[in-house]
Amino acid sequence: MRNVFFKEEFISENDLYFVCSMIERIARMIKQPNRYVVNKLGYRALAEKLSLANVLHAENPLAVADDWIDCYGLQSGSHDVTAVNPDYCSSVPTELQMGKVYMRLILMTMDSGEDYAHAILRVYNNPICEIIDDYNCSAYYEPSPFIARSYYAGSFN
Template sequence: MTEKERNDYFYVCALIEYIGRETRNHRGDIVRAIGIKGIEKLLRDAEVNHCLSFEQVSDEVISYYGIEQGDFDTLSGCKYSVPSYLDIGKLYSIMVEDCAEPGKEAEELMKIFSSFISDAISNFNSDLYYQNPDYLEWSYREGKLLD
């Protein structure tokens, strides 16, 4: 993966996290609403969208894909400092890079955001986000949190 591709995946992963927080949706619901073609378009447009605010791009994506408000609130009941959407986006982009077969990164992005690990990471009352990225990656690969 090139440095530009890394940046594009980081941007799109952070955008998905941002949209999830704004609309109170599971991140898997966001990627399913956008679909694989939409994810691929966001990746193609990422270099240009970097110049715009997350708020603007988020509003456009929410409107275009008809993403409605949900009830998956990961922020208001949080007792601890919440990692930024950029921190979470970086974590996801690392997982995509490490887990995806070359040429299948967009599909892997959708799988990761749709898996159990995404809701587990979104539980900011746990320490999962702070775990070693390798632990998160291998838990994802195994389909469960490892002991």
């Protein structure tokens, strides 16, 4: 994918990782599902954020998150992915860990003609994400190829 501001530059996998991690961070801050954040931003904003990621990663992530929340009018909800049953989950994965899970899923399922922004919208809107984001089960720490196969199958069974 080409940078929308500097057409000669390309978006890197690290830029994708940054955006996926920010989506996770923001969703947790406002207690909304990841797909809510992705859909409120939309294609154009995602393409812009991917294009700016090489600069934004040096900023304070909390300030970046607050900026995105304000800029896109993201509303608080009651979907708390960190509220887990301690009998099933001893620790919640970090935003960075989940950013890597989603980055890998996006990279492993991208079509040849698809760009990162379209792939983000496609993956985060897939019902399999509800399972990945349920930290009471083991889906999020399964090997990346298994998660990708489960994505195509529509289930972890």
